[in-house]
Amino acid sequence: MAEKNMTVEAASGAYVPVEGDFELLHRQDLQVDKNFASQGYWKGVFIHFFRNKRAVAGLIIITVIVALAIFGPLMSRFGYKDIVQFRNEKNKRVVAKGISPRVPWIHELLTGEKYDDSFSEYTFLFGTDDLGRDLWTRTWYGARVSLIIAFVTIFIDMLIGMSYGLISGYFGGLADNVMQRFVEVANSVPRLVIVSVLAIFMPKGMGLVIVALLLTEWIGMSKISRAEMLKIKEQEYVLASRTLGAGHAHIIFRGILPNTIGPIITQVMFSIPTAIFTEAFLSFVGVGIVLPQCSVGTLIEDGFNNITTLPYQILPPIIVLALLMLGFNFIGDGLREALAPKLEDM
Amino acid sequence: MLKYILKRIGMAALTLLIIVFLLFWLVRVMPGNPFPSERMNAVQIANKRAELGLDKPILVQFYEYMSKLLQGDFGKGTSLYNGAPIKTVLSTCVYNSFRIGGIAILFGTAVGLLLGITAALNRGKFLDGFCTVFSIIGVCVPSYVFLIFLQYNFCFKIPFFPYFFDPDNFGFSCQLPAFSLSLFTISTISRFTRNEMVEVFDSDYVHLAESKGMYGRKLVLRHVLRNALIPIVTVVAPLIVDLLTGSLVVEKIYGINGIGKLMVDAIAGEGIDYNYVLALGILYSALYIGIMLVVDLLYGVLDPRIRVAAKGEER
Numbered sequence: 294m295a296e297k298n299m300t301v302e303a304a305s306g307a308y309v310p311v312e313g314d315f316e317l318l319h320r321q322d323l324q325v326d327k328n329f330a331s332q333g334y335w336k337g338v339f340i341h342f343f344r345n346k347r348a349v350a351g352l353i354i355i356t357v358i359v360a361l362a363i364f365g366p367l368m369s370r371f372g373y374k375d376i377v378q379f380r381n382e383k384n385k386r387v388v389a390k391g392i393s394p395r396v397p398w399i400h401e402l403l404t405g406e407k408y409d410d411s412f413s414e415y416t417f418l419f420g421t422d423d424l425g426r427d428l429w430t431r432t433w434y435g436a437r438v439s440l441i442i443a444f445v446t447i448f449i450d451m452l453i454g455m456s457y458g459l460i461s462g463y464f465g466g467l468a469d470n471v472m473q474r475f476v477e478v479a480n481s482v483p484r485l486v487i488v489s490v491l492a493i494f495m496p497k498g499m500g501l502v503i504v505a506l507l508l509t510e511w512i513g514m515s516k517i518s519r520a521e522m523l524k525i526k527e528q529e530y531v532l533a534s535r536t537l538g539a540g541h542a543h544i545i546f547r548g549i550l551p552n553t554i555g556p557i558i559t560q561v562m563f564s565i566p567t568a569i570f571t572e573a574f575l576s577f578v579g580v581g582i583v584l585p586q587c588s589v590g591t592l593i594e595d596g597f598n599n600i601t602t603l604p605y606q607i608l609p610p611i612i613v614l615a616l617l618m619l620g621f622n623f624i625g626d627g628l629r630e631a632l633a634p635k636l637e638d639m
Numbered sequence: 640m641l642k643y644i645l646k647r648i649g650m651a652a653l654t655l656l657i658i659v660f661l662l663f664w665l666v667r668v669m670p671g672n673p674f675p676s677e678r679m680n681a682v683q684i685a686n687k688r689a690e691l692g693l694d695k696p697i698l699v700q701f702y703e704y705m706s707k708l709l710q711g712d713f714g715k716g717t718s719l720y721n722g723a724p725i726k727t728v729l730s731t732c733v734y735n736s737f738r739i740g741g742i743a744i745l746f747g748t749a750v751g752l753l754l755g756i757t758a759a760l761n762r763g764k765f766l767d768g769f770c771t772v773f774s775i776i777g778v779c780v781p782s783y784v785f786l787i788f789l790q791y792n793f794c795f796k797i798p799f800f801p802y803f804f805d806p807d808n809f810g811f812s813c814q815l816p817a818f819s820l821s822l823f824t825i826s827t828i829s830r831f832t833r834n835e836m837v838e839v840f841d842s843d844y845v846h847l848a849e850s851k852g853m854y855g856r857k858l859v860l861r862h863v864l865r866n867a868l869i870p871i872v873t874v875v876a877p878l879i880v881d882l883l884t885g886s887l888v889v890e891k892i893y894g895i896n897g898i899g900k901l902m903v904d905a906i907a908g909e910g911i912d913y914n915y916v917l918a919l920g921i922l923y924s925a926l927y928i929g930i931m932l933v934v935d936l937l938y939g940v941l942d943p944r945i946r947v948a949a950k951g952e953e954r
Contacts, residue, residue, distance in 0.1 A: 481654055481928050482661075483880070485887070485902065486920040490665050492906040493916060570781060577783070578887050579907035593784070597892065600791055611784050618779040 338555070341631035348627020354620035358613065362440055365433025373434035374585040376425045377415070391603050394420040394428075419609045423599050431587050432609040436617075438588040442499065443568040446506040451561055453507075454514025459545050459553070461515070462522030476512055484509045488575060497580045502572050510564050517560050521553035555632040562625035566618045573614055589614045644936060651932045655925055659708075662920045663701055666913050667693070691715070691914075713918040725918050728901070733922075735806065736890070736897035740882040742817040747824030747882075748875065754825065755832025756859065762837060770829055777826025783888035785819040790892065803894035816893045820886060824878050831874050835867035842866075869942050876934040880927045898922070 317323075342348050371377055377389035396416050401407055419428035461472040488505045495501045525531065526549065534548050569589070575581035576590025577597075584591070589610045596607025688694050691714075692703065707714060713725035758770035793815070794802040801812045839845060840863060848862050890899035898919065905915035 478654055478657055481924060481931065482658055483923045483927050486662070486923050489902060489906045489916045489920060490662060493666060493911050493913065497907075574781070574783075574888050578891065578903050593787075597787055600787065601795055604791065607787065611780075614781070615779045615784075619775065622775075622778060 338628075338631045342627050345627040345630060347623045348631070351620040351623025351627065354616050355624065358436060358617060358620065359440065361433050362437040366430045366437070369427050369430045371427040371430055373430045373587065374426065375430075377421060377427060378425060388425040389415070389417075389421045390425045391423055391599075392417050392421045393603075393605055394418055420603070420605055422595060422606055423603060428592075428606060428609060431592060432613060435587040435589050435592045435610060436613050438499075438582060438586060439569050439572055439590070439617075442502060442506070442572050442588070443565045446503050447510060447561055447564045447568055449507060450510040450564065451514055451557060454511035455518045455550070455553075455557055457511065458515035458518030458520075459522050459550060462519035463526060463541070463545050463549070476515060479508075480512050484571065488580065492580050498583045499581075499586070502575050502581050505575070506568050506571060510568065513564065514557060514560055517556050518553050521556055522549060525549050525552055555628075559625055559628045559632060562621055562628055566621040569614070569617055569621075589617075640939070643939075647932060647935055651928050655928050658924045658928075659705075659921055660701065662917055662924075663704060664697065666917050667697055667700065708921070714914050725914060729898075729918060729922070732896060732898045732901045735804075735895055736899065737883055738809065739813050739817050739895065739897070740820065742813060743820035743882050744824065744879055746817065747821030747878075748828060750821070751825040751828025752832055752871075754829035756836065756864065758829065758833040759836035759840065760859070767833070770833060774826035774830040777822045778830075780822075781888075782819045782823050782886060783892055785822055786816060786889050786892050789815050789819060804896070806896070816889050816895060820882055820889055824875070824882065827874055827878065828871060831871050832867060835870050836863055839863045839866050865941070869938065872934055872937055872941065876930050877927075880923075880930050883926060 366373060378386055381387050394417060396418065397407070417427060417429065419432055421427055422431070457472065457476075461469050461476075484505065487508050488501070491501055491505055491508075495504065531544060531548060534544050539548065572581060572588060573590030573593065576588050577594045579594075582588040582591050587595075592610035593607060593614070596603075596610060599606055685694075692700060695703075704714065711726065713729065715724055754770050754773070758767045761767050789800075790802065794800050800815055801808065803812070804816065805812045845858070845862060848858055853862075887899040887903055889895070890897045891903055901915065902919050905912045905919065
């Protein structure tokens with residue numbers, strides 16, 4: 294039908310408009326306001342974050358370490374508690390104790406000769422420790438343990454601290470007063486004291502570290518979310534929500550919480566390195582992770598104990614620890630700047 | 640102002656009392672045994688408990704403990720050092736830790752401030768970049784890692800410094816631990832000083848002072864630094880507690896007979912010594928609360944605005 298119409302029109306000589314008939318004058322001079330164009334809040338944060346070189350570097354560092362912590366132990370043929378050993382031609386057991394880092398084909402390429410020990414074909418990128426365990430596996434396994442502890446505890450702390458702070462700030466008055474006095478008391482107990490008291494009635498190990506972190510790290514989060522709550526609860530939309538008959542829980546967790554999430558995420562990024570650090574030092578002191586499990590802290594302790602005989606052993610865990618701290622600090626800084634950009638950074 | 644100070648002191652004392660009671664209660668009530676039970680039978684444990692007064696009601700025990708504590712007596716250890724009086728052991732440890740921590744604080748604060756001021760004055764130049772890199776390293780690498788590194792290189796490879804701490808040769812053997820403890824302080828303080836000073840430099844009153852013809856040391860010290868000091872004090876206060884009480888790990892690595900090592904001995908050994916845990920917990924908390932109190936009062940000295948606000952609060 295349409296075809297028919299077309300042909301009729303064409304036949305009657307009527308003009309069919311095509312693109313290109315009209316052209317906007319001075320197209321190249323048109324200015325689009327990119328700086329102050331309206332965009333979503335999170336999109337702005339995202340763009341700002343990725344423009345920050347340091348933040349991106351931090352993100353890359355953390356991604357690489359997390360990937361290695363997940364897949365690193367799989368790359369080696371030895372498990373984290375396997376002692377590398379085999380029987381040689383005389384049927385004697387040989388244990389790969391204290392082998393320095395090496396990759397056989399690189400060694401062959403550089404020196405033109407093969408290793409002449411029993412483990413000539415094995416690759417030990419980070420070497421082995423004094424018991425003969427592969428340090429590559431152990432380092433990444435330890436990083437995995439440290440990261441899991443940090444993520445789990447900080448996530449729970451975030452939930453606790455956020456709820457506590459929001460509720461305290463929302464209700465105000467007597468409830469706020471009592472809750473804040475409690476925070477004050479809790480805040481003036483040093484972390485070490487909490488750990489030492491916990492050590493009395495808890496077995497040493499991962500549980501102790503997690504509980505100690507749970508008991509201390511929520512305080513900072515609660516302070517931040519309370520401050521945010523005090524700022525936000527005066528706004529009109531909260532009043533509107535209340536007028537429409539929303540319950541307290543709905544207003545706090547559905548209405549206000551999404552607007553406080555930015556500063557809390559920043560705090561989380563700064564708390565994770567604190568958690569890793571605390572775990573490392575508790576393990577180093579001897580109340581943290583127990584053998585044959587390992588974490589960054591126990592690996593540093595092992596390395597320290599053997600530093601005069603196997604000095605290379607301490608380097609990988611130290612470097613991993615430092616990079617983790619660096620990465621999370623960079624991400625935290627970047628997020629803070631992205632969430633509350635100053636005018637000069639725009 | 641006096642009323643404000645008294646109120647703060649009262650609050651701090653109350654908090655401390657609550658914490659002491661909580662610690663006491665936790666240590667006494669929680670399940671667990673202060674004596675190595677494999678080596679002692681039930682009668683021996685009961686005798687030992689009676690000897691230490693652990694069989695009385697908890698409030699009576701608390702009263703007795705507090706009345707002794709107020710006279711400066713921490714009681715006796717349950718397993719550590721064959722039950723020697725805690726006071727004598729603690730005084731040696733406190734002396735060692737405070738000496739090294741004090742040096743670290745003084746050195747760290749001085750160098751940190753100097754570095755921060757230099758960086759702020761040379762904003763965007765080489766020194767600023769150096770300060771930034773230094774502070775990043777200082778924050779990311781724990782102090783005990785520095786100490787391990789220093790110990791390996793300058794005590795083992797090049798035997799210049801003594802490998803372990805020696806109280807008789809304090810001046811020489813305190814240098815490595817004090818230096819590595821101060822690195823974190825240096826980096827934190829320098830970063831904060833730099834950022835605060837840069838911010839203050841941009842404020843109107845500094846521009847005014849400059850336009851009046853003020854420059855150089857007087858402007859920096861009297862106008863910029865004084866205002867930048869307030870946030871810095873907040874950051875430094877918890878650091879002071881950490882350093883004074885000695886880092887557990889640093890003391891363990893360098894063999895320093897200090898509070899940190901005592902804490903490790905008390906909790907990481909086979910039997911946990913309840914009374915040492917209690918005494919050290921009280922010491923740590925008291926120090927922490929005390930220093931926070933001093934900082935709170937220092938604000939008033941540093942910043943007249945807070946003084947005024949405190950006065951307003953009283954009315």
